[in-house]
Amino acid sequence: xxxxxxxxxxxxxxxxxxxxxxxxxxxxxxxxxxxxxxxxxxxxxxxxxxxxxxxxxxxxxxxxxxxxxxxxxxxxxxxxxxxxxxxxxxxxxxxxxxxxxxxxxxxxxxxxxxxxxxxxxxxxxxxxxxxxxxxxxxxxxxxxxxxxxxxxxxxxxxxxxxxxxxxxxxxxxxxxxxxxxxxxxxxxxxxxxxxxxxxxxxxxxxxxxxxxxxxxxxxxxxxxxxxxxxxxxxxxxxxxxxxxxxxxxxxxxxxxxxxxxxxxxxxxxxxxxxxxxxxxxxxxxxxxxxxxxxxxxxxxxxxxxxxxxxxxxxxxxxxxxxxxxxxxxxxxxxxxxxxxxxxxxxxxxxxxxxxxxxxxxxxxxxxxxxxxxxxxxxxxxxxxxxxxxxxxxxxxxxxxxxxxxxxxxxxxxxxxxxxxxxxxxxxxxxxxxxxxxxxxxxxxxxxxxxxxxxxxxxxxxxxxxxxxxxxxxxxxxxxxxxxxxxxxxxxxxxxxxxxxxxxxxxxxxxxxxxxxxxxxxxxxxxxxxxxxxxxxxxxxxxxxxxxxxxxxxxxxxxxxxxxxxxxxxxxxxxxxxxxxxxxxxxxxxxxxxxxxxxxxxxxxxxxxxxxxxxxxxxxxxxxxxxxxxxxxxxxxxxxxxxxxxxxxxxxxxxxxxxxxxxxxxxxxxxxxxx
Amino acid sequence: xxxxxxxxxxxxxxxxxxxxxxxxxxxxxxxxxxxxxxxxxxxxxxxxxxxxxxxxxxxxxxxxxxxxxxxxxxxxxxxxxxxxxxxxxxxxxxxxxxxxxxxxxxxxxxxxxxxxxxxxxxxxxxxxxxxxxxxxxxxxxxxxxxxxxxxxxxxxx
Numbered sequence: 001x002x003x004x005x006x007x008x009x010x011x012x013x014x015x016x017x018x019x020x021x022x023x024x025x026x027x028x029x030x031x032x033x034x035x036x037x038x039x040x041x042x043x044x045x046x047x048x049x050x051x052x053x054x055x056x057x058x059x060x061x062x063x064x065x066x067x068x069x070x071x072x073x074x075x076x077x078x079x080x081x082x083x084x085x086x087x088x089x090x091x092x093x094x095x096x097x098x099x100x101x102x103x104x105x106x107x108x109x110x111x112x113x114x115x116x117x118x119x120x121x122x123x124x125x126x127x128x129x130x131x132x133x134x135x136x137x138x139x140x141x142x143x144x145x146x147x148x149x150x151x152x153x154x155x156x157x158x159x160x161x162x163x164x165x166x167x168x169x170x171x172x173x174x175x176x177x178x179x180x181x182x183x184x185x186x187x188x189x190x191x192x193x194x195x196x197x198x199x200x201x202x203x204x205x206x207x208x209x210x211x212x213x214x215x216x217x218x219x220x221x222x223x224x225x226x227x228x229x230x231x232x233x234x235x236x237x238x239x240x241x242x243x244x245x246x247x248x249x250x251x252x253x254x255x256x257x258x259x260x261x262x263x264x265x266x267x268x269x270x271x272x273x274x275x276x277x278x279x280x281x282x283x284x285x286x287x288x289x290x291x292x293x294x295x296x297x298x299x300x301x302x303x304x305x306x307x308x309x310x311x312x313x314x315x316x317x318x319x320x321x322x323x324x325x326x327x328x329x330x331x332x333x334x335x336x337x338x339x340x341x342x343x344x345x346x347x348x349x350x351x352x353x354x355x356x357x358x359x360x361x362x363x364x365x366x367x368x369x370x371x372x373x374x375x376x377x378x379x380x381x382x383x384x385x386x387x388x389x390x391x392x393x394x395x396x397x398x399x400x401x402x403x404x405x406x407x408x409x410x411x412x413x414x415x416x417x418x419x420x421x422x423x424x425x426x427x428x429x430x431x432x433x434x435x436x437x438x439x440x441x442x443x444x445x446x447x448x449x450x451x452x453x454x455x456x457x458x459x460x461x462x463x464x465x466x467x468x469x470x471x472x473x474x475x476x477x478x479x480x481x482x483x484x485x486x487x488x489x490x491x492x493x494x495x496x497x498x499x500x501x502x503x504x505x506x507x508x509x510x511x512x513x514x515x516x517x518x519x520x521x522x523x524x525x526x527x528x529x530x531x532x533x534x535x536x537x538x539x540x541x542x543x544x545x546x547x548x549x550x551x552x553x554x555x556x557x558x559x560x561x562x563x564x565x566x567x568x569x570x571x572x573x574x575x576x577x578x579x580x581x582x583x584x585x586x587x588x589x590x591x592x593x594x595x596x597x598x599x600x601x602x603x604x605x606x607x608x609x610x611x612x613x614x615x616x617x618x619x620x621x622x623x624x625x626x627x628x629x630x631x632x633x634x635x636x637x638x639x640x641x642x643x644x645x646x647x648x649x650x651x652x653x654x655x656x657x658x659x660x661x662x663x664x665x666x667x668x669x670x671x672x673x674x
Numbered sequence: 675x676x677x678x679x680x681x682x683x684x685x686x687x688x689x690x691x692x693x694x695x696x697x698x699x700x701x702x703x704x705x706x707x708x709x710x711x712x713x714x715x716x717x718x719x720x721x722x723x724x725x726x727x728x729x730x731x732x733x734x735x736x737x738x739x740x741x742x743x744x745x746x747x748x749x750x751x752x753x754x755x756x757x758x759x760x761x762x763x764x765x766x767x768x769x770x771x772x773x774x775x776x777x778x779x780x781x782x783x784x785x786x787x788x789x790x791x792x793x794x795x796x797x798x799x800x801x802x803x804x805x806x807x808x809x810x811x812x813x814x815x816x817x818x819x820x821x822x823x824x825x826x827x828x829x830x831x
Contacts, residue, residue, distance in 0.1 A: 311739045318739075557723065602725035643724070643734065645772055646743045646827075650726050658736045664722040 034083040189253035196225035210237035321660030405513035417454030457528035551633035555606040698778040701753035713768040
């Protein structure tokens with residue numbers, strides 16, 4: 001790859017991934033509904049763009065593969081070929097290879113896959129049609145001749161130029177002076193690395209004694225290489241067509257595909273029909289395919305820049321705090337008015353920056369339909385996979401983390417949840433199982449549900465399994481209520497599937513998913529009815545970057561406790577503290593609450609100055625614990641910062657914040673504090 | 675990996691036979707670090723203690739909105755810190771996308787050291803300590819201990 005291309009590598013990778021995700025989606029649509037022209041067009045367009053991009057970037061193997069895919073797709077478009085499962089499977093395989101190649105490029109900067117197997121398979125698919133077509137041709141020989149002559153006749157319609165009044169006058173003028181008007185379709189060798197240069201050379205050659213009136217695509221696009229393997233031009237010249245064509249074909253990698261000399265008297269008529277058909281086409285297209293894309297104008301921004309923007313806004317808010325302190329001590333009216341303004345602007349700014357970081361959960365959801373389809377195929381199950389609320393927005397930080405747990409849940413649903421069609425039919429259920437993935441906002445949280453109408457969870461089997469694995473005793477299991485049994489599913493090393501498959505059943509999964517979700521300050525619950533289905537509910541905070549926190553003091557140190565884990569706070573006097581086997585406890589409204597002193601947990605230096613004590617009641621899992629602190633400072637919205645690689649993984653510390661006075665305060669992680 | 679990270683420094687040895695270092699004082703000893711690793715030198719800021727971190731972690735500071743860990747080389751190397759706070763500085767090192775601050779008693783200067791003036795550490799130290807020391811530089815009657823930051827940070831705290 002040439003040096004100047006490297007700067008486009010990021011864009012190339014990013015866009016290819018987008019196209020791939022889109023392709024997977026559209027191909028799924030096509031698989032469900034083989035006649036769906038919109039999906040087919042979209043696939044064709046995306047593959048075509050991929051081809052162009054990879055050839056520009058010099059990834060020839062990728063360009064080659066996509067080129068052959070395009071061939072098959074164009075047969076599909078022209079209805080020569082049916083989008084049956086064989087073809088769709090092959091296309092999926094090709095997409096996988098494209099994805100592998102792109103991932104390889106991302107890692108190593110070079111592609112280098114041998115795609116001959118797939119190219120051959122694509123060729124076979126095409127060859128199949130030709131053999132069947134040949135037979136057809138023998139029978140309908142007369143017809144084909146007619147078709148051939150017709151296609152000759154309509155060549156000019158394949159040259160669809162958008163001629164305006166001015167162009168027409170110029171053409172008429174040229175014709176009246178004895179110039180010839182020639183339509184040319186120039187083909188550039190698909191393997192050409194410098195399509196734009198070839199196009200330029202065509203113009204250079206024509207410059208001598210012709211005038212290029214119009215080109216399709218327009219000249220700037222040609223200069224940028226933004227065209228397929230062919231482009232159309234109209235020239236006016238006094239030279240005979242064959243001389244010009246001869247000259248053009250001397251340019252390497254250039255071929256004149258078709259040409260046509262135009263009779264100007266016909267032009268007006270033809271033009272009017274042409275524009276008529278074209279306008280209908282044009283009005284159709286935007287509403288059809290491009291409509292959704294055009295409404296939103298977007299800019300691609302490096303996430304690091306957003307993070308630093310967020311940092312700067314954090315700084316601004318911090319200094320605003322200082323200003324407020326100064327303002328309140330000086331009591332200058334003008335200053336305070338200005339500070340109020342700044343306060344308003346900075347909080348607006350903060351919310352805008354937060355919104356910028358929000359992305360639709362679609363980004364994660366989009367890869368699931370393909371995954372579910374593949375799994376279902378592999379396991380011979382029929383599954384209707386539905387996604388609801390994919391436009392629900394979440395902070396990037398959460399989006400990046402939520403994919404893996406959802407994969408686990410979906411795999412579980414396909415593998416353990418949905419029964420095989422035969423079993424379903426026996427049970428009087430529809431053969432096709434349904435899995436619904438749902439997302440929606442609820443207050444400051446996002447709810448994600450994975451629901452299937454499969455076999456549900458057999459509580460007795462879960463209990464039995466737990467006993468077998470030694471997680472609970474058989475007596476415990478017997479007395480265990482069903483809800484408790486469901487929680488067993490999340491314990492490490494638990495899996496109820498009798499046969500271990502590739503997909504799931506290795507006993508890693510639910511506990512991993514649960515850990516991940518809890519690390520995101522989220523919760524996961526499961527609900528199930530035997531024989532009717534299972535529903536997993538995940539509750540996640542909208543963002544991990546800004547949270548509400550309770551600031552507490554211990555000696556001279558100040559810590560932040562995420563408000564999501566605080567249940568309540570209360571005063572504590574020394575006589576309230578009781579001892580049970582050396583463990584300090586207090587009685588809070590009739591329940592015994594174990595107490596932990598934050599100063600000893602964190603080995604805070606210094607002597608306690610006052611007798612004042614407060615208890616922050618926090619919940620860890622389903623247990624409540626009282627955290628003893630010296631003082632409560634108040635509730636605050638804080639911007640979480642990471643402690644960095646160097647200090648990562650300290651138990652009990654979730655991160656840091658920069659306080660209003662510029663000092664760093666640490667955020668406590670209740671889950672790992674004890 | 676280690677060798678690759680050291681390459682720029684090694685190159686500067688070969689190319690101009692010289693190494694540019696930031697020299698600083700820890701207790702009564704003089705140390706030096708390749709200037710390529712030094713991001714900036716700042717005055718002492720409020721350091722927030724980080725409980726449950728390693729014994730040589732002093733805490734964290736806020737450097738223009740970034741949280742930067744501060745390590746205590748005095749305790750790591752078993753040196754007595756100077757009483758005088760006036761000359762103390764924090765040198766912020768940047769290494770492998772990681773920023774780490776070190777409190778030093780005084781930053782003396784930026785000097786060029788000739789390669790032939792650097793003696794291998796193994797001659798002076800035992801094998802264990804020699805790991806995080808690149809060598810000893812003799813400049814007139816001073817001895818500068820050249821630190822191998824990569825090794826020190828890799829070792830953890």
